[in-house]
Amino acid sequence: MNDRVRPRHIELEELAQLVEGTLEPGRAAAVRRHVAACPSCLAAYEEAVRDRATWLGAPDQFALPSEFQRAHAQVLGRVDDERATKVVRPILVSPIRTRTRWVWPAAAAAAAGLAAILWLGISPMSRQSERLALPPAIRAAAEQASSGGLVLPGGEAGANTTPAAFRSGEGPDVGPEISSAIARYEHDGDSAALHTACIGLVVNGHRSNARDYIEEGLKRDSKDVVLQMIAADLAYRESKLDEAAQRLRTALDLRPHDPVATLDLGIVLAETGDTAEAKRLLQSVAKNHRGTSLGDRAVREISALPNQGS
Numbered sequence: 001m002n003d004r005v006r007p008r009h010i011e012l013e014e015l016a017q018l019v020e021g022t023l024e025p026g027r028a029a030a031v032r033r034h035v036a037a038c039p040s041c042l043a044a045y046e047e048a049v050r051d052r053a054t055w056l057g058a059p060d061q062f063a064l065p066s067e068f069q070r071a072h073a074q075v076l077g078r079v080d081d082e083r084a085t086k087v088v089r090p091i092l093v094s095p096i097r098t099r100t101r102w103v104w105p106a107a108a109a110a111a112a113g114l115a116a117i118l119w120l121g122i123s124p125m126s127r128q129s130e131r132l133a134l135p136p137a138i139r140a141a142a143e144q145a146s147s148g149g150l151v152l153p154g155g156e157a158g159a160n161t162t163p164a165a166f167r168s169g170e171g172p173d174v175g176p177e178i179s180s181a182i183a184r185y186e187h188d189g190d191s192a193a194l195h196t197a198c199i200g201l202v203v204n205g206h207r208s209n210a211r212d213y214i215e216e217g218l219k220r221d222s223k224d225v226v227l228q229m230i231a232a233d234l235a236y237r238e239s240k241l242d243e244a245a246q247r248l249r250t251a252l253d254l255r256p257h258d259p260v261a262t263l264d265l266g267i268v269l270a271e272t273g274d275t276a277e278a279k280r281l282l283q284s285v286a287k288n289h290r291g292t293s294l295g296d297r298a299v300r301e302i303s304a305l306p307n308q309g310s
Contacts, residue, residue, distance in 0.1 A: 010034055010041045019048045021187030032183060036176040045179070046209060049186060132226065134196055135177045141203040150233045150244070150264040151294070152199055153226045159263070159297040174200045182213075191217070195226045202234055210234055225255045232264060244268045259285050259294050267301055275305055 010031055017023040018031050035041045132154040134142065143158025151159045178200035185193035194217050201210035211234060217227045232247035248265040252258060266281035282298045282305075289295035 009038065010044075012044065015041070015045050015048050018045070018183060019186050021183070028183070032179050033176070036179045042175075042179070045182075049182060132195055132199075133192060134199065135174075135181075137174045138177050138181075138196055138200045138203070141174050142199050145203045150236045150267060151260050151297070152202070152233050153195070153229050153260055154199055156260060157293055159293040160300060161293075174204055178204065178206075185213075191221075191224065191226075195230070198227065198230045202230060202237070207234060207237070223254050225251050225258065225261070228254070229258075229261055229264065232261075232268075236264075236268060241268055241272050245272065257284075257288075259289050263294055263298055263301075266298070270301065270305055275307070279305055 014023060014027070014031055015035075018028055018035075023031065035045050134154045139154055142152045142155030143161070144155075146152050146155030146158045147161040178197055181193045181197035181200060184190055185197055194213060198210050198213050198217070201207070201213065210230070214227050214231045214234070217224055218231070221227075228247050228251040232244045232251070235241075235243040235247060245265060245268045248261050248268065251261040252265065255261065262281050263285045266278045266285070269275075269278035269281065279302060282302045285298035286295050286302060289298070
């Protein structure tokens with residue numbers, strides 16, 4: 001008999017605890033490794049994350065029944081029902097999904113409620129993210145993705161390199177780094193982790209998931225310039241040039257003269273036929289960032305504009 005047994009899928013309760021950030025650190029690392037390599041568990045994990053995101057946007061939809069709150073308060077030795085109502089956090093089950101896989105048994109719901117007592121809340125999105133601290137693998141993937149099309153935040157160094165060819169049409173797999181960033185963001189709301197996750201999802205071809213996280217982040221902080229630029233890149237990849245241009249103009253309103261947003265807007269406008277405005281933007285990057293990858297890329301884009309001799 002073969003003693004090597006295929007690892008079982010992660011239990012839903014453990015995935016819930018991973019999303020909450022309440023799983024024991026050693027076990028959490030093992031679960032993340034499994035999730036990164038298991039499409040089924042990754043899908044379940046992503047669904048849990050989306051459910052939690054839905055709760056963050058509309059917590060009233062998830063309120064626990066009053067009888068559960070009273071029972072929960074009694075378990076904790078509390079007698080003040082009103083206080084318990086304010087403290088107990090809802091379980092992460094989306095009310096709009098009739099066939100969701102994320103339906104927990106009563107024990108899991110109780111565990112989630114107990115863990116919620118220790119939950120400290122979510123920190124606000126950072127509005128100043130001019131320098132991204134990306135993991136090396138995601139930075140390398142962002143640089144490769146930025147060699148053609150728009151330049152991603154964090155991928156500036158690859159702006160003027162030769163585009164890499166991938167058989168699938170997407171960049172290298174950075175699944176483990178994405179999972180780690182998502183877990184960190186879901187645990188403490190760290191904006192840097194959200195930026196890392198969104199960039200990783202975009203370069204790895206998970207556009208729908210990237211859009212979900214971008215929209216959630218922008219609901220919490222509409223002035224997050226990095227998310228606006230990532231959203232522009234995503235729109236550009238989907239040939240939504242008008243949306244890409246609008247996102248980049250918003251980014252420049254929030255952070256005037258940002259070189260990545262300026263360069264990207266020039267590239268988009270060149271494709272929409274607004275050559276004069278595109279040239280003005282590209283020339284500003286070429287002049288102000290001469291000798292850098294962004295400046296060299298701007299020069300390259302200018303040379304590709306029509307009627308350069310006029």
